[in-house]
Amino acid sequence: MRSIKILIIDTDETARGRLSELVGRLSPGAEIVTLAGADRFQTSVAGTVWDIAFLVTEIEEHSGIALALEIKKHSPRCNFIFVTSFPQHSLEAYRARPSGFVLKPFTEDDIRHELDDLRYPVDGAQEVQRSLRVVTFGSFAVYAGDAPLKFSRT
Numbered sequence: 353m354r355s356i357k358i359l360i361i362d363t364d365e366t367a368r369g370r371l372s373e374l375v376g377r378l379s380p381g382a383e384i385v386t387l388a389g390a391d392r393f394q395t396s397v398a399g400t401v402w403d404i405a406f407l408v409t410e411i412e413e414h415s416g417i418a419l420a421l422e423i424k425k426h427s428p429r430c431n432f433i434f435v436t437s438f439p440q441h442s443l444e445a446y447r448a449r450p451s452g453f454v455l456k457p458f459t460e461d462d463i464r465h466e467l468d469d470l471r472y473p474v475d476g477a478q479e480v481q482r483s484l485r486v487v488t489f490g491s492f493a494v495y496a497g498d499a500p501l502k503f504s505r506t
Contacts, residue, residue: 356382356474359397359405359423361416362435363389367456371406371435374463390419402427403474404451404467409434409441417441420448429472 358375362368365388372386387393405423407416420432431451434441435458442453452466485495494501 356403357401358382358384359393359400359402359407360384360386361388361390361393361406361419362386362408363410364408367435367458371458371463374460375406375467378460378464378467390416393419398422399426402430403472404431404433404470406433406435406454409436409438409445417445417448420450424448431470431472431474433466 356379358379360368360371360375362371368386368388372384376382376384385397387397402423405420405427407420409416416434416436420434423430423432432448433452433454434445434450435454435456436445437456439455445453449471451471452469454462454466483497487493487495494503
């Protein structure tokens with residue numbers, strides 16, 4: 353069992369601190385990483401599997417939306433929640449298939465609403481998504497991921 357991993361990237365120190373404090377209160381036990389910019393993401397936590405990522409749409413000279421697509425390569429079920437002062441970025445952000453979109457200044461209710469309505473629900477106990485495969489030709493076998501399931505009766 354692993355803890356929920358939440359990434360927060362915002363260049364505004366005040367907003368980043370407030371968001372980190374709210375998310376920590378609303379998601380006790382979660383592992384929260386806060387970064388001031390995309391360059392720090394590339395050098396410190398790129399390749400990590402994230403459950404939730406709060407990203408601003410504009411991060412220095414980078415696009416938070418492009419960063420979301422980069423994160424999606426390692427975390428295909430990551431819930432992206434874009435946080436911005438620019439409502440005109442919502443259409444572009446939508447193309448990244450986010451879980452949510454929050455306008456600054458945000459409230460605790462705004463953040464709670466987004467965490468309660470995630471695109472991919474996170475319970476803290478989820479590991480790698482496993483698939484169920486059933487083989488019915490020749491012999492009968494059921495696999496959870498790569499491991500065969502054992503049945504007490506045939």
